[in-house]
Amino acid sequence: MRHSLSCLLSSLAQSRTLSLSLRSSPAPPVSFFFRSLTQRRRQSLPSPRLARRFAVEIKIVRDMGGHDESETSGRKESEEIDVPIFSGENMQSNMKVIYYSRTFMSIIGGVIAGILGFTGLTGFIFYFLVMAITSIGLIAKTGFSIHSYFTSWSQIIFDGFLGGLLSFVLFWTFAYDIVHIF
Amino acid sequence: MRFGFAIGLFGVVILSHAAYSTVQYRGLLKIMEEEFSGPPLNVVAELLVGLVLCTWAALTVPGKFLSIHPDSEENRIVSLPDNMDFMIFNHRGRVLPSQLDLKLKH
Numbered sequence: 212m213r214h215s216l217s218c219l220l221s222s223l224a225q226s227r228t229l230s231l232s233l234r235s236s237p238a239p240p241v242s243f244f245f246r247s248l249t250q251r252r253r254q255s256l257p258s259p260r261l262a263r264r265f266a267v268e269i270k271i272v273r274d275m276g277g278h279d280e281s282e283t284s285g286r287k288e289s290e291e292i293d294v295p296i297f298s299g300e301n302m303q304s305n306m307k308v309i310y311y312s313r314t315f316m317s318i319i320g321g322v323i324a325g326i327l328g329f330t331g332l333t334g335f336i337f338y339f340l341v342m343a344i345t346s347i348g349l350i351a352k353t354g355f356s357i358h359s360y361f362t363s364w365s366q367i368i369f370d371g372f373l374g375g376l377l378s379f380v381l382f383w384t385f386a387y388d389i390v391h392i393f
Numbered sequence: 394m395r396f397g398f399a400i401g402l403f404g405v406v407i408l409s410h411a412a413y414s415t416v417q418y419r420g421l422l423k424i425m426e427e428e429f430s431g432p433p434l435n436v437v438a439e440l441l442v443g444l445v446l447c448t449w450a451a452l453t454v455p456g457k458f459l460s461i462h463p464d465s466e467e468n469r470i471v472s473l474p475d476n477m478d479f480m481i482f483n484h485r486g487r488v489l490p491s492q493l494d495l496k497l498k499h
Binding site: 296297298301302304305307308311312315316319320322323326327328344345348349352353359360361362386389390391 | 401404405408411412415416419429431432436437440443444447448450451452454455456457458459460461462463
């Protein structure tokens with residue numbers, strides 16, 4: 212009890228803010244965690260206006276809480292794992308662009324497959340051909356530098372695939388009925 | 394973007410014209426009592442042109458790709474809020490080192 216009180220007082224002296232009340236005495240790892248959190252927060256946000264614009268995706272803090280309270284010089288307080296920061300709204304806007312492009316192309320592909328009179332497997336092969344053309348077009352639109360616009364390859368190649376397939380089949384049967392049956 | 398939209402509309406018009414001529418071709422085949430094996434070559438060419446135009450429209454109309462790195466050129470713009478009445482500059486932040494290469498956007 213006395214040990215935890217003394218570490219609390221030392222943490223108050225070091226942090227220069229009265230954020231912990233003296234009435235409650237938390238367990239030693241918890242107060243240690245609070246002190247390291249306030250110290251780290253002060254150094255890691257140089258400009259709050261800039262930092263607010265970008266969403267930090269994951270910031271995992273692992274606390275080495277089982278150690279001794281005395282702070283030796285060469286010891287790390289806690290480990291941080293940072294993933295690279297991306298602009299969230301730009302990522303969403305890019306995914307929307309891909310979605311619109313693929314949906315429109317699958318509709319157009321369905322109409323063309325219906326006009327040409329494809330039935331059965333040939334139509335699905337035509338769909339994959341149209342999706343491949345769309346993927347090549349999208350990759351060419353990024354200027355072949357995918358990593359400055361997306362986080363991985365699979366996003367730009369496989370994203371709207373199955374949803375586009377349903378639109379394709381709908382417009383394929385629609386156009387086939389109009390042109391060949393009625 | 395208007396131009397891309399017009400190109401897409403033109404591609405759709407070409408596709409519907411190809412569909413109409415295929416309908417007429419089938420009517421002709423019914424009269425001559427032959428099998429439908431495929432639309433005539435000019436219809437196929439028309440469909441290819443329509444596909445190319447619609448592909449171009451599908452890639453340009455939805456918008457540009459925006460860079461997701463926070464330190465690329467277009468993302469480094471600092472914007473001030475519109476209401477400047479309550480912004481003060483005589484605070485503790487003036488002793489921090491300032492970045493001189495930030496671009497300002499109003």
